[in-house]
Amino acid sequence: MAESLHDKILALEQESRQLEPTGQDLEKLTNQVIAYGHHYLNNVDNLKAYDKDFALNNDLLAAGFPEKGKDIAQLLPIIEQHVDKPGINPASGNHLGYIPGGGVYPTALGDYLAAVTNQYSGVFYAGPGAVQMENLVIRWIADFLGFPAGSLGNLTSGGSIANLIAIVTARDAKGIKSKLVEDSCIYLTHQAHHSVQKAIRIAGLDEAKLCYIKTDEQFRMDTQMLEKQIEQDVLANKKPFLVIASAGTTDTGVVDPLDQIADICSSYNLWFHVDAAYGGFFMLVDELRDKFKGIKRADSLTIDPHKGLFLAYGLGAVIVRDVAALQKTHYYMANYMQDAVGDSHEPSPADLSPELTKHFRGLRIWLPLQLFGVKPFRQALLEKHYLAQYFYHEIRKMGFETGPEPALSVCIYRYNQNVSEANLFNQRLIKRIQDDGEIFISSTTIDGIFWLRIAVLVFRTHLKAVDRLLALLREHRDELLKLEE
Numbered sequence: 001m002a003e004s005l006h007d008k009i010l011a012l013e014q015e016s017r018q019l020e021p022t023g024q025d026l027e028k029l030t031n032q033v034i035a036y037g038h039h040y041l042n043n044v045d046n047l048k049a050y051d052k053d054f055a056l057n058n059d060l061l062a063a064g065f066p067e068k069g070k071d072i073a074q075l076l077p078i079i080e081q082h083v084d085k086p087g088i089n090p091a092s093g094n095h096l097g098y099i100p101g102g103g104v105y106p107t108a109l110g111d112y113l114a115a116v117t118n119q120y121s122g123v124f125y126a127g128p129g130a131v132q133m134e135n136l137v138i139r140w141i142a143d144f145l146g147f148p149a150g151s152l153g154n155l156t157s158g159g160s161i162a163n164l165i166a167i168v169t170a171r172d173a174k175g176i177k178s179k180l181v182e183d184s185c186i187y188l189t190h191q192a193h194h195s196v197q198k199a200i201r202i203a204g205l206d207e208a209k210l211c212y213i214k215t216d217e218q219f220r221m222d223t224q225m226l227e228k229q230i231e232q233d234v235l236a237n238k239k240p241f242l243v244i245a246s247a248g249t250t251d252t253g254v255v256d257p258l259d260q261i262a263d264i265c266s267s268y269n270l271w272f273h274v275d276a277a278y279g280g281f282f283m284l285v286d287e288l289r290d291k292f293k294g295i296k297r298a299d300s301l302t303i304d305p306h307k308g309l310f311l312a313y314g315l316g317a318v319i320v321r322d323v324a325a326l327q328k329t330h331y332y333m334a335n336y337m338q339d340a341v342g343d344s345h346e347p348s349p350a351d352l353s354p355e356l357t358k359h360f361r362g363l364r365i366w367l368p369l370q371l372f373g374v375k376p377f378r379q380a381l382l383e384k385h386y387l388a389q390y391f392y393h394e395i396r397k398m399g400f401e402t403g404p405e406p407a408l409s410v411c412i413y414r415y416n417q418n419v420s421e422a423n424l425f426n427q428r429l430i431k432r433i434q435d436d437g438e439i440f441i442s443s444t445t446i447d448g449i450f451w452l453r454i455a456v457l458v459f460r461t462h463l464k465a466v467d468r469l470l471a472l473l474r475e476h477r478d479e480l481l482k483l484e485e
């Protein structure tokens, strides 16, 4: 007689139970992963900040996707060798390039718990505590930024998606339907992060007029030029609707004159978006709050906890003053969601973002803030600011040219004395630092000038790393100067 359906199901149950390690197997698996993590952390100060050696033809490729599972002890060396070693080390305190972050350890514990329980934070009815936690985190951020009570937003995967959510919300709130796109105007500067242009394109606003406003000698938006440009566009029957300012630019870390921009936006009834992905958390530091005057007047704001709050990658946030506008753009009702409607005491993230089923991101930020308290974050941010200032003064003593004194924790600098071709000299200088790999720095080009750049934002970066970089820069600069002779 053929096997009954009943027997087939029981046979398959035996197989599918392999997906649930239990007892000693569970313990052994977890312990080996934890041992790897601990070893990594105990050794992180000895790792290179940058390792350029990588070959695609490696054990990762060879591992394939086998029918039969393997032991974790076989897999960890592959991860160590081919994933964790090559490239820039984002956990390293010697990572002083781009906008780093570091990854405080409780982020991992929060993610661990979120994944083990697989809590759902998309809809209040399904995960009331998880949704409440996420909304509390967003309100805490809105609060220290000075946004009015009632502002809310969304925890995103990062700043790029936060910018996208803000821009589509602005588009809808200002009634920019497709027929109007060609006449509509968006104002920003060349110092805006490229994720802004990307978001504008994804939002279907590629044909809008992008007005790049001149910057002053500190690379901040020139508000007189902004107002002049808006006037011109209004007279030409265009539809100005959105100004995008930066609170901490990627190139030089400066903050646009937010209060004056807010004045202009309210005069002309424009949506005011602030990209504070990098700079926003410096608002936690009393000594630095003045630099952000006017930030609380924004209609929407992007901020990245995986940068300024030192969390591991995977957390940005958007804050929006008019929650109804945010909801209007993102709300959707489907028949199969009917149980989710009703007596919702908390707005649901699924109504305020493009996502439905999503990572429970609240725990990875709530847990570190509870465990450490907010104070060490404030102190670490002030330390990073002082480190950038210290670097600025020391590198000038070494004869380097610099950009503006660091407003937050980015500094641009270049060597330009007795060298035949300054751009080339500085390109050679950074190549030497990167090839060496002990410390990682990046560069940028502004108006045709090649600048070296440091961004101090890994929580593990302390005075020693900055002093070591200064020594390396001196050493390689001197060697290159000898070659010039």
Ligand SMILES: *Cc1c(COP(=O)(O)O)cnc(C)c1O
Binding pocket: 099, 157, 158, 159, 160, 161, 163, 193, 195, 246, 248, 249, 250, 275, 276, 277, 278, 304, 316
């Ligand atoms: C990093 C950054 C972004 C993009 O954020 P992601 O988290 O990388 O997606 C946007 N704007 C600024 C100013 C940034 O520094």
